[in-house]
Amino acid sequence: MRYLVLIAPFMLAACATTSKQYVTATVSKAEPVFKTVEIHKPKRVCEERAVVKKEAESAAPTVAGAVIGGVLANALGHRSSNRGVATAAGAIIGGAVGNEVGKQNGQEVVHHETVCYQAGTEVEYQSVVDGYQVTYQLNGREYTTKMARDPGPTMQIVIDAPRQN
Numbered sequence: 001m002r003y004l005v006l007i008a009p010f011m012l013a014a015c016a017t018t019s020k021q022y023v024t025a026t027v028s029k030a031e032p033v034f035k036t037v038e039i040h041k042p043k044r045v046c047e048e049r050a051v052v053k054k055e056a057e058s059a060a061p062t063v064a065g066a067v068i069g070g071v072l073a074n075a076l077g078h079r080s081s082n083r084g085v086a087t088a089a090g091a092i093i094g095g096a097v098g099n100e101v102g103k104q105n106g107q108e109v110v111h112h113e114t115v116c117y118q119a120g121t122e123v124e125y126q127s128v129v130d131g132y133q134v135t136y137q138l139n140g141r142e143y144t145t146k147m148a149r150d151p152g153p154t155m156q157i158v159i160d161a162p163r164q165n
Helices: 002-017 060-076 083-104
Strands: 018-055 107-138 141-147 154-162
Antiparallel strands (some): 018 107, 107 141
């Protein structure tokens, strides 16, 4: 506590010797300052590809497989209480098998597909405002400074002036 009492008078004396004054300066010029930035964008590449697929010439193998599968499942499940479910399952499985058989014996058909993927990045350069070079007049003199924004026609300047007692 004793140190605080000794330091306090010195701090008060230091604060009493200067004060801040705000004055308005006239802006004569504010020019934007530019910088170039890199923007990395993913590069998207699309290609047209020919894909060969076998297709059944008709729906006959699928229909025949479904009928045969349904009849077999119905015959096997004739004593079961879930006879309808077995028939439906047999028809679905038989249809799938018939479809595959039809594809294997079918003709080859060429399909065109567009395939897109990312292949590295593209670099784009862009010019952006990095601040403003401001020239202003104060007390008959000209000053220049860099600011984040355009201040407009006037700006406030802080001046540390000695305080008069």
